[in-house]
Amino acid sequence: MSAVQQEAEREKKSVALSSVAAGALLTSLKLVIGLMTGSLGILAEAAHSALDLGAALITFLAVRVSGKPADAEHPYGHGRVENLSALIETLLLLITCVWIIYEAIERLFFKTVEIEASIWAFAVMATSIAVDISRSRALSRAAKKYHSQALEADALHFSTDIWSSLVVILGLALVKVGEWIGAKEMLGRADAVAAFGVALIVIWVSMRLGKRSVDLLMDRAPDGLAAEIIAEACRVEGVLSCKNVRMRAAGPLVFVDMVISVPRTMPLEQAHRTASAVEERVRRLVPRADVVVHVEPAAREQESTVEAIGAVAQRRGLAVHDVRVHDVEGQHLATIHLEVDQNLRLGEAHAVATELEAEVRSEVPGLSRIDTHIEPIETQAALGRLAEEQVYTVRDAVENLVNELDEVQDCHGVTVREISGKLFMTMHCVFDPDLPLIEAHKITSQIEGRLKERFPTLERVVIHGEPPPGGNRKNS
Incomplete structure (x- = not known):
């Protein structure tokens, strides 16, 4: 528990304990004066204060228990004890009301009790009002500050006592007036x-x-x-929909769980960031909320065919690249490069491709034809060596290409590796930063093709295109 939480628990306990002391004082005063004067109104107030004392004790215990941290048996914490204590206080108050109403009817219709409207009766009720105002304000402030229903219920008890005490004072005043004007019997019933x-x-x-x-x-x-x-969640970028919002309060905390849908093509880490953004928005709307967001993938309304094919492959745990869709004479044709484990046999790899194609057709019914190119992918790092004897020859070839292509400003970082008798080459090429990406890709593909023609054992060329340092353009 943090220092802030510890301070909050101490303040809540202090306020609750002071209410217990105030309840004990008022109950004693009202009981003594009620018995001395015979006023049912004051005795009713004494009973009411006695129950307030019991309620304050229950509140104090509830606040102590609710402050305990969550454990294995109570994963939501112990906050519900505050709600339970408030319900118990309600039952106690209703029991008191039954007795007060019964005694009032008895005095109104079946028996007469002599009431003494003395100065002490008025004094104790005035004292009660002063104490009730002080305690209700203190409890209300703490209840709002720490969102405690138990303290709020206690504050409501004391604020109710203010009005009920005023009613009793009115009854005693009418009894006193009856003594002065000779209508004691008639106005004496005002107490009841x-x-x-x-x-x-x-x-x-x-x-x-x-x-x-x-x-x-x-x-x-x-x-x-x-x-x-739901409205707040849907305002977060990337959230397609929100549903199944559930809430439950436990003391000052509110537990919220919900389901959001995000584009099925969204990477896992981005989906996690989106869920965190939703949690933050919910906490702004519902302070003290403990939010759990479940993320589900869903298709966007404007999802492209290429995205749909990628989503199907991802769902099956497959990697695809270079997915193309063409519209040829009214027919939609798709080509897919499917990556599979190089250790698979052809029949096994073909079965994987066939299953993928079947699911793609089910997901995207408008496709007329699907052609899948199966590529073996190494699942472990292959052992190789730097082909230093080849580097100089390759660099010379690269330099000649750069001189032939005006769009290429420079090439550097050329490395050549030999793995299983094949050459693998990487390099960086510098282009004008304003050059369209598709043009840059065409040029790098052209360089790759020319190099493979020049070096038959060159298995793969990886060219990294980049702008010049600082974004400077080549001088004309």
Whole structure:
């Protein structure tokens, strides 16, 4: 756990513990004054505060447990204990409401209790309001700062106490007015009515809190959030579509998993970077999100036939190059250079080519003909030596070619290797940087052909075309 996380856990525990102390103080004061005055409203508040004390204790324990890191048995961490504690608090509040409503009905219709609206009754309720305001603000700040539902539920309890205490003060004030104007019996029932009002407020808050707790425990996603995540993901370059967005909250964390589609021709590393970009966008939209993105390959709407053939080969784990598609008199013809292990027999290599062609025809039904050239590829490095005795002869031939071709400014880095009696040559040729690539390729192919004519044992020529250092052009 990082230093920042440790500090956050300490602050959450401190706020929760101070709420326990405040709940104990208010419960004691209300209980004593309620018994002294006989006010059901104050006794109802005492019961309410007692449950707030229990809720604060549950919150404190929940905050302690939720701060534990994820382990093998709890891969999503322990954050759900906050949601569970909030649900328990809801049940406790509803039980209290049943007792308050029952006692209020008894006092309204079946029995009479003498109530003393003393200065102490008003004092304890005023003290309760002051403490409730202080604690609700502190808890609300911590809940928003650390996205803690347990602290938010506790803050809601204390803020509800403010309104319920005001209702009780109103009931006591009406009792006092009844004493002054001689309507004590009629206005004396205001205390029971006030208690009934407290119960209704608590029920309303409890139902809201309970619904939110159940929603989170049942992994209910916020309305419209999945659509926003899909929209954000599709804004990332390379993402074709997004689906199967799932979310679940566990304490302050939100776990998001989703599936995105990228072009099937996209290299693996680029697909990984695209997924990381999607994760970053989701985290901007949903702070504290732990995002897992599954990437699936898909065909682009404007995918070319050459790309489709390459994707089919890649799917089969095959390497192809120099794939060409031609439109000849209304027929689409494809040629493929297929690379296979040089140790395969012809029949085995032909079977690989045939299977590839069949899948390509299925994927690209408009092709009239497919011709595959099978090339053996060495799977291990071949042993060879530098053919130093050939280098000078080859360099002279290269120099003569450079003098004949105006487009070639220079050739350097000529190396010649001998492997299994064959020569392999590499070189760098310098061209004008503004020369079209297709023209540069034609020239290098021409050089390759001329060299192979000059040296029959030359198996392969690799020419690296490049602009001059600094991009300087050849003087005319």
